Amino acid sequence: MEKVQKRTKIVATLGPASAKKEILSSMIAKGVDVCRLNFSHGSQEDHLKVIKIIREINKTHQTNIGILADLQGPKIRIGKMKEGGAVLLNGTQVEITTKALIGDESKIYITYENFPKDVKAGEIILLDDGKIQLRVLRSNFEDTVWCDVVHGGVLTSRKGVNLPNTKVSIPSLTTEDLDNLYFALEQDVEWIGMSFVRTADDIVRLKEIIQSKGKTARVIAKIEKPEAIDNIDAIIAATDGIMVARGDLGVEMPMEDVPILQKMMVKKCRNASKPVIIATQMLESMITTPRPTRAEVNDVANSVLDGADAVMLSGETSVGEFPEIVIETMSKIIVHVEQTSYPYYIAKKTQHSSESMIPDSICGSSIYLAEKTKASAIVAMTFSGYTAFEISSFRPDTDIYIFTGNPILLNTLSLLWGVKTFFYDKFESTDGSINDVNSLLKAKKLVETGQIVINTASTPLHKKGNTNTIKVTEVD
Numbered sequence: 001m002e003k004v005q006k007r008t009k010i011v012a013t014l015g016p017a018s019a020k021k022e023i024l025s026s027m028i029a030k031g032v033d034v035c036r037l038n039f040s041h042g043s044q045e046d047h048l049k050v051i052k053i054i055r056e057i058n059k060t061h062q063t064n065i066g067i068l069a070d071l072q073g074p075k076i077r078i079g080k081m082k083e084g085g086a087v088l089l090n091g092t093q094v095e096i097t098t099k100a101l102i103g104d105e106s107k108i109y110i111t112y113e114n115f116p117k118d119v120k121a122g123e124i125i126l127l128d129d130g131k132i133q134l135r136v137l138r139s140n141f142e143d144t145v146w147c148d149v150v151h152g153g154v155l156t157s158r159k160g161v162n163l164p165n166t167k168v169s170i171p172s173l174t175t176e177d178l179d180n181l182y183f184a185l186e187q188d189v190e191w192i193g194m195s196f197v198r199t200a201d202d203i204v205r206l207k208e209i210i211q212s213k214g215k216t217a218r219v220i221a222k223i224e225k226p227e228a229i230d231n232i233d234a235i236i237a238a239t240d241g242i243m244v245a246r247g248d249l250g251v252e253m254p255m256e257d258v259p260i261l262q263k264m265m266v267k268k269c270r271n272a273s274k275p276v277i278i279a280t281q282m283l284e285s286m287i288t289t290p291r292p293t294r295a296e297v298n299d300v301a302n303s304v305l306d307g308a309d310a311v312m313l314s315g316e317t318s319v320g321e322f323p324e325i326v327i328e329t330m331s332k333i334i335v336h337v338e339q340t341s342y343p344y345y346i347a348k349k350t351q352h353s354s355e356s357m358i359p360d361s362i363c364g365s366s367i368y369l370a371e372k373t374k375a376s377a378i379v380a381m382t383f384s385g386y387t388a389f390e391i392s393s394f395r396p397d398t399d400i401y402i403f404t405g406n407p408i409l410l411n412t413l414s415l416l417w418g419v420k421t422f423f424y425d426k427f428e429s430t431d432g433s434i435n436d437v438n439s440l441l442k443a444k445k446l447v448e449t450g451q452i453v454i455n456t457a458s459t460p461l462h463k464k465g466n467t468n469t470i471k472v473t474e475v476d
Helices: 021-030 044-061 175-186 200-212 226-230 232-238 246-252 255-271 294-306 323-340 357-373 386-393 407-415 430-443
Strands: 009-013 032-038 066-070 086-088 093-097 107-109 124-127 132-139 144-151 153-155 160-162 191-194 218-223 241-245 276-279 310-313 377-381 399-404 419-423 452-457 469-474
Touching: 009 323, 009 407, 021 032, 021 044, 021 323, 032 044, 032 310, 032 407, 044 066, 044 175, 066 175, 066 218, 066 407, 093 132, 160 246, 175 191, 175 200, 191 200, 200 218, 200 232, 218 226, 218 232, 226 232, 232 255, 241 246, 241 255, 246 255, 246 276, 255 276, 255 294, 294 310, 294 323, 310 323, 357 377, 357 386, 357 452, 357 469, 377 386, 377 430, 386 399, 386 419, 399 407, 399 430, 407 419, 430 452, 430 469
Parallel strands: 009 032, 009 310, 032 066, 066 191, 093 107, 191 218, 218 241, 241 276, 276 310, 377 399, 377 452, 399 419
Antiparallel strands: 086 153, 093 144, 124 132, 124 160, 132 144, 452 469
């Protein structure tokens, strides 16, 4: 398989439109690096079929496509509404109840049991992605909340509920989430997406569960609540990566704040050497049309220029009519930006711990040397993956080739900007292994005679310790 070469990665949500092996193979060739399984939709049986297809493609074509299992989280929804929906008029009153019923203009059923206990008078309730806005008048603190309709509209069944002013008591991992988490861990997926993260404690609890199962899946914290923004530094420190989930975030916060928050989170993640994904409505119009809007093209390009590790597609590839064209379009935008306008070697602030000072300094030096020598590649050997995260975060204008004897890392690192992985488990002398991996790259025509390569490794190699060695090599 000849894969499109780019540095910013593409995460594609899989669904009925993209689950067939032929279509997915084509999408991967056109630029997909990580496949997202959305556990808000589809059964575990459906997801298992797709996981098997991804693994088959990786084996057949020697690709390293990662899998992101995205848990639904505590998504609050209204229940069933009368046929055709209810017309909520401005200025009228409506009751929201936790007692199951078919909703109409006067009463709406909500699936969240603690809703009457959590909301307070004056708080705003947003329905259907903010299209309908209610204001809380009072609650009986048991099963009913009375509301004013501020901005009305037609409300149909199972629409989402956002509570931007309310501190909800619902746990970040529901019973359904835990069931799906155990399933995903059994399948050894590389990344777990946690929805509606509020504090670092949410991440810590998820990591404890993963560890208790003896698994090594890494965590992506989805930032979509104001509370998460308030705690963003602690969340970034606790998690392995961030998803800027602009859909719910743009409903729960003023939408004009979202572009600035996106840039802030990308910068903070790069400083912390954590991957960051920009998600939601990137090429939304391509669900039904084969061409994007000009604004969407600008959005993708600006996310790349911001320095994101990856851009993500949702409905465009899961249920859209043109999944392959969508990937081709996104790849084309990314490649053009990277070839003409990308701000490589972006400065970043790093805070070294006593333990990471030496490997961080080696990684920083490799970036400096690559820039000054115009190296064609930075080639690193790692077992933990730390070096890959660190080097990638500098966004160097050179290829990043990572060699590892840890097979789990091969697909995990597919999310990182600019990183391409290879399996290598010969623990010879450091110099011998450096010569070996450079020869392998030359055999694959990824480097050429006379080019400069920056190598990093640990000495002695067999101890799999922290990176402490750097070498500038001219390819023979």
